[in-house]
Amino acid sequence: MIILTPLKRFQLPVVAECINPDFFQSKTPKETEALEVWEGNKQKKIEELFKVKEVEAESLMITIDGDVSEVRRIGANMKSGEIVIHGNAGMHLGEAMEGGKITVHGNVDGWAGSSMKGGVIEIHGNAGEYLGAPYRGSSQGMSGGKIVVHGNVGNEAGAHMRHGLIEIYGCAGQFLGFRMKDGTIYVEKDAEARVGACMIGGKIIIRGFLESVLPTFTIDDVKSKVKVEEDHTVEGPFYLFLGDLTENGSGKLYVSREKNPHLSPYEKLL
Secondary structure, three states: EEEEEEOOOOOEEEEOOOOOOOHOOOOOOOHHHHHHEEEEEEEEEHHHEEEEEEOOOOOOOOOEEEOOOOEEOOOOOOOOOOEEEOOEEEEOOOOOOOEEEEOOOEEEEEOOOOOOOOEEEEEOOOOOOOOOOOOOEEEEEEEEEEEEEEEOOOOOOOOHHHHHHHOOOOOOOOOOOOOOOOOHHHHOEEOOOOOOOOOOOOOOEEEOOOOOOOOOOEEEEEEOOOOOOOOOOEEEEEEEEEEEHHHOOOEEEEEOOOOHHHHHHHHHOO
């Protein structure tokens, strides 16, 4: 196991995609310390920014002790191993990740799990905008893996999602599941407007309050419970809406009946 401890509070963005078990594998501590990162516009070695300590362990794990909210691309393209962060993490955490696990005991900035393909990201704080979403101009959204957020998330979580699972145990911002094609998004608490805008397929479950359902969705049924994943089913009842009809979509939007009495007029259409 490698333990990284920041040597200072970072004032400039640090780009460090080499903080990744795939890069650290089979390297000596000295070789690890010599890996290159960027701090602002200056190239530096890991040892100039972090104290590096090696501890005996059965599996390859990277532990970061401290605030790395200015450190970007940790675990990008990661295929195996584990990263545990005790503090806040920066943008692009686990970008295009294919395997392994990243756990953050803090908050995470935007684009966490962007275009993720596999593996698990678990965030014990809040996540910023575009969780699991691709960059502007791209439609290659999350295609696999699982993201769990125990706090709140910003706008456009799960945008262009193609497969995989996002579980949010706080509240979600606007445009949740924007242009979603497949996969599942679960929100334990409330969600802001425009959920499922332009979605074609997939499943979104809102267990809390939803201020409005887009007029391009039609009510189809009331369900007593909904499956989130194989071993996780949530009790309802839930309104089931289908859409987005402007995209000829067949996406499923489940909304808590109990928490959304303002949606009761839709029952006349059943």
